[in-house]
Amino acid sequence: MALLSFLRAVALGWAVAELSAPSANGWSRAANAAIGVPLGLGLTSFLYFVLLWLGARSMGVFAGLETAALLAAGWVLWKRPATTSVPPVNRFRYWWILAIAAACAALMGIAAVAAASEMTPHGDWDAWAIWNVRAKFLAGPGDAWRYSVSPALTKTHPDYPLLVSGAVARVWRLGGGGGPEAAATLALAWFASVPAILAAGIGSLRSVSAGLLAVLVLMATPSYLAQGPSQYADIPLSACLLGAALCAMRRQPALCGMLCACAAWTKNEGLVFALALLAACAWFQGVRASAPAWAAAAPGLAVVAAFKLLLAPGSEYAGRTPDFSRLPTVLAAFGRELGNLSLGDWLTHPFLLMAALAWGLRFAKDGPWLAGWKAVAAALGAQCAAYGTVYLMTPSDVEWQVGTSMERLVAQVWPAAVALFATRLNVPDDTVAASAPPASATVERSGGKSRRRRAQASS
């Protein structure tokens, strides 16, 4: 039952992604499927919490509404008219070598995280002190869910949004059990979705080999991968940020808006990024073009706003002003953290790999993705500025604060930063001698019965 409720959430996410951003080829379909993980878990977490707040307690109501939404989305997809298929760029003769390497690196990373999760099934400190204990409140009987925002939860941030706790509680309630396996499995799903979103998202935006190179850079970042088994909210947030960033660059505003709302429901940092990205999209892509993003984000942001204004206790940062004497400490810690991305192995440091790629492939000057790229770059810049400001304002000892959180903050934005880098890079397909002519467009029916009529397979 727990597995079924997880799969229903992911299927719903995939269907919503397909409805709001119809896929044009196998890679964009894979991107929508991968985005379905954070989107589906986010949307069902929203639904679970809103129904709890409205007084619904019956599991039949939760499961029935989700199933009805899934069936409705599936029916619309089935009836949707045929879409024009545009094969992904794939002219790099040796792309399969990159594919094998990226798949092996990703599988090793996922296997390593799964093995570590078995050793720490309840996750790290914050998992049982914050996220999963709040999940137990949300899965509890009667009005126990209100303890998840109780001011008595001192030093454990009862003002934080509830996407992760809500997703875990939902699986516990619908699955009929409260064991640690569900939380660990969800953490692994969020983690595994990140390289998949990166490969398929960049693969459909630029080229297949560019997506694979982005995955290779990500999997050479052990400080990011090491967050996988923690069961904290930082990896889910990184998945939402990456998905939203790629959708902004792929000009899929509705999907971008929904992922922004999911980010805002995951952590306070996600709320900053969501507002920054939506504003940046309006600035760089135009108000009219970004209106669907705002419209798609609005319901989720309204829930987050209602949660913050009506339920959550006040933030510990309220009324504090920045202490700029802390700036050198914060900047030094940030520099140390970037230097430590490879956990001390300088030969495989991701910056070294990125520098090599920039040297070998050079950067692209223009493309249809450029306005979205600028918006994401501006949003990530605003996000880093917000991190710094929070450190300047923290009521805790700043040395302790940066020592216990900087690694996680960098992890939140790292996949989106890698996507930003990989998008701007010239694709190997144009730099290396091509081995096959571009494939021509084909017509393909989206939805349940896919009738492929590929004129020619890409190499």
Next chain:
Amino acid sequence: MNLAAAVCFAVAALSLWSAMNFYGLMSKTGPDPYQVGRQLSRYAEAAAQAPAEGVLGYEPAEQKDGKAQALFYIARYALAPRLVTTVPGQKIVLKDEESGARLEKAGGR
């Protein structure tokens, strides 16, 4: 094969090397340093006796060090969906002592 392709293959090789190192590092991960699974059994009896929901007070046995703080959060995790809090004035209190954890009505023993 030109420079760009060579760079791509070098990046692939280094990434694989890094992923293998990470796998080796994580496969040496020791058991949970806080022994959460084992500590949960410490609170199992109290969880069985406690009302299905409500707020419970908490009295730690030890001084305020890292271990005592971990025990408090594990106790809260174990007894959820009841809310365990250090805020005084609760009718039922979880006494966390060296010999084990037990529930007590406030003022009584």
